[in-house]
Structure formats: structure tokens, C-alpha cells
Amino acid sequence: MNFNMGFMPSIEKRIVTERCSTIRALARQVLKGHWFDAILVLFTVYIITNLPVMIVTAVYSNYFVNLLCNIYSVFIRGPLMAGSAYYFLRLFRQEDNGIKDLMFAKEYCAQGAILYMHIMLRVILGMLLFVIPGVLAAFKYSQSFYVLADDPRKMPYQCLAESKYIMQGNKMKLFLLNLSFIGWYIVSSIPQSIAETFAMPANFYTAQYSLDELLTIMEGISADPKVIVASLLHILVEVYVMAAMAAFYDIATCKLSVGGLDYGNVDYAAASGTAYDPFTGEETNFKDADNE
Numbered sequence: 001m002n003f004n005m006g007f008m009p010s011i012e013k014r015i016v017t018e019r020c021s022t023i024r025a026l027a028r029q030v031l032k033g034h035w036f037d038a039i040l041v042l043f044t045v046y047i048i049t050n051l052p053v054m055i056v057t058a059v060y061s062n063y064f065v066n067l068l069c070n071i072y073s074v075f076i077r078g079p080l081m082a083g084s085a086y087y088f089l090r091l092f093r094q095e096d097n098g099i100k101d102l103m104f105a106k107e108y109c110a111q112g113a114i115l116y117m118h119i120m121l122r123v124i125l126g127m128l129l130f131v132i133p134g135v136l137a138a139f140k141y142s143q144s145f146y147v148l149a150d151d152p153r154k155m156p157y158q159c160l161a162e163s164k165y166i167m168q169g170n171k172m173k174l175f176l177l178n179l180s181f182i183g184w185y186i187v188s189s190i191p192q193s194i195a196e197t198f199a200m201p202a203n204f205y206t207a208q209y210s211l212d213e214l215l216t217i218m219e220g221i222s223a224d225p226k227v228i229v230a231s232l233l234h235i236l237v238e239v240y241v242m243a244a245m246a247a248f249y250d251i252a253t254c255k256l257s258v259g260g261l262d263y264g265n266v267d268y269a270a271a272s273g274t275a276y277d278p279f280t281g282e283e284t285n286f287k288d289a290d291n292e
Helices: 020-031 035-059 063-092 099-107 109-129 131-140 144-150 156-166 171-179 182-199 211-223 225-230 232-252
Strands: 274-277 282-285
Touching: 020 063, 020 171, 020 232, 035 063, 035 099, 035 232, 063 099, 063 109, 063 144, 063 232, 099 109, 109 131, 109 144, 109 156, 131 171, 144 156, 144 232, 171 232, 182 225, 182 232, 225 232
Parallel strands: none
Antiparallel strands: 274 282
16 A cells, blocks of 8 residues: 555554453553553643743743743644653553653654644644544544654654554544543543632633733633642543553554453453564563453
8 A cells, every 4th residue: 555655654554343441441451550650651741741831921921922832832742742652652561661751752852843743733724624624634643653652763754644544444443432531531620620610710701801811811720729730630531541542552553462352351361462662672572461
């Protein structure tokens, strides 16, 4: 199969037939004993992404400062998404992992930033044309950071093309997998919504605000300690989701096979696969989790 970007895929793929409950079970299994570390990784990402913006806008806020903060967010999100993908791939493959894996973001900062901007541009253009093309673009390129984390020797355009290739026939499965977390997202949003309500000015719904004033108020709400603490539950859900996404990637790219799927009695002993470690240059066997 030829890519429209002019090269053959260097990655295997298959249609994911495992049930969403099976993929979630794999995620929960590898998270046992690692929840705290995984939460710490995503909380660190949250702090790096948001804390500088909160401090700057709290000290001095105007259109120019807000623009610089938005530019900072755009440039920092890509590398951190690549670092997060690298951590969760290593976690799912049960390799030595930890917060040090976020150094991947530093090592491949330019690739992560370029990749993020390309994806955002495609999604935004799709949204401007019509909502559905934008959503499809988001799913089409959803595996790009995992492709980069799996093999950082690949250029951003290769990551985009291989993600597009991986997602052929798998978009609906990924949509259903994301949808299966909707209950968790609703539950995690309740404390944050309550905290945001208490952080709002008393006359928020009756007063007239300019756009700059409204942005300042929203930034103040997001920086409120009550809101930050309440958002930790959302980070917990994100850990669960990211582990499931790593499982989805390894299954879709033939790095992991799961057997014994009869009526939900999963035989994890049938799982097998290998992974390339960009720091050591070695192929590492996937060490299957212990059966329960």
C-alpha cells in the first residue's frame, strides 16, 4: 500500500477486534502497583503546561501576555504528549519506567512540537470545513505520538502517515474505547465543576464582561487551589485512559496479541510482543503480566 506522502509503511497493523472491556482490563493490570507513579507523571505534565501560564497571568495579564502564554502552551504540549506516550508505552510493556521517561520530551522536543502543530492544524481545518472531518482527523492522527515514542528515528510526517495507516479500519474501535470511559469522565468532572462554581465571582452570571476580562476571570478560576485539587480526579481517569491507549496501540501494531477472549475470561498468558527502546537501541520482549 502506497502512502500519499510517498513511502511505504514500516509498521505492521491489524484490525483491533478485542473488546473494549478487554483493553481496559489490560490497562488496569499493568497499572497495579504503578498508579502513584503514573499520576505523578501526568501531574508533572499538568504543572509544566499550566503553572508558568498561571504565574505570568496572575502577575500581569493583557492581550500580548496572553498571546505569549498561548504560544508557550502550543510549543510545550507536543513534546510533553510525546513524553507521556513514551512513559505509558514502557509502563504497558512492563519495562523499567518512571518520571525520568518525561526526559523523552526534552530529547525529541522539536519533533514533538512540529508533530503537535501539524495535528492541530489538520484538526482545526477539518472543524472549519465541518465538525465530522475534524473529528475524523483527530482519530486518524491519534497514534502519531505513540509512533514517535515507539521509534523516535521517524520524522513527524512519517508519524502522521503511519498513524493514518494504523487507524484504517480502527477508528470506530478507538471511538468506542474512548466512549467506554464516559462514565469515569462524568464522575471526575463533578468535583471540578463544584470547585469552579465556588471560585467564580458572585455576580459572574449577571455582570457584563469584556473578552479580556472574561479570559482573566477564567484563568483565575483555573489557577484557584480548590480547582487544581479537584482536577486531580480527572488526572486519575487520564492515567487509566492513557494506559488503555498504549494497549490499543500495541494491539493495533501487532506488538501484542491477546488470546482466550471467550466471554471475558482473558488469558493474558497468550500476550507476546517486542518493543524498540530508543535510549538503548535494543528490542525488548514484552513481559506478560501475571495471571490473576
